[in-house]
Amino acid sequence: ISPSSGLGLGLVRIGYFCIVYLLWFHFGIITG
Numbered sequence: 001i002s003p004s005s006g007l008g009l010g011l012v013r014i015g016y017f018c019i020v021y022l023l024w025f026h027f028g029i030i031t032g
Helices: 003-031
Strands: none
16 A cells, blocks of 8 residues: 555545534534
8 A cells, every 4th residue: 555545545535524523513403
């Protein structure tokens, strides 16, 4: 496994987590 692919996977995980967190926070405000 090359470092570049590992870094890409890490960025994808971070980006996915940020999107899910922002969506959860957004809907939390709407329902709240």
